Amino acid sequence: MISASDFRNGVTLEIDGQVCQIVEFQHVKPGKGAAFVRTKLRNVIGGGVTERTFRPTEKFPAARIDTKEYQYLYADGDLFNFMDTESYEQIALTADIVGDALKFVKENEMVKLSSYNGNVYAVEPPFFVELEVTETEPGVKGNTATGASKPATVETGATLNVPLFVNIGDKLKIDTRTGEYLSRA
Structure with missing residues (x-):
């Protein structure tokens, strides 16, 4: 059991039948009245973020x-x-x-x-992957003044924007968290 006074960022708890991770917490001691703990909780399974306050003596089971x-x-x-x-x-x-x-x-x-x-x-997924370009339009010379990009399809079927110099058959390094092109591999 973890009491609200022991909350830390990243701790995962079971609160009201939900598995929640503490994103942010703050111990508040107002001049008048009892102290409390203000938290932002992310539902681990559903993904939603909620704000909630607790008394420092409240206890919750740790979720594994x-x-x-x-x-x-x-x-x-x-x-x-x-x-x-x-x-x-x-x-x-x-x-x-x-x-x-x-x-x-x-x-x-x-x-x-x-x-x-x-x-x-x-x-x-892994943070970075290397994939081959299977489909893209050829880059037109002279369109590079503003760092333009074009759509490209990689071997998994996903589409992302790449610089104009990327051609079919090139291997790309891709950030899976953002879906952005990083470099040629």
């Missing part, structure tokens, strides 16, 4: 979040299959759990799966 690396195997319709490389156990996740986390991830790459009480709720 497990994060483990899995290998992304393949997509089969609405199911995405992953394998634990230590035990070779395979699990299939639905498209609503995966979302667009695998937008820039090729088959056989490693991803992190986050779970609470054995139920996977999030897929975290």
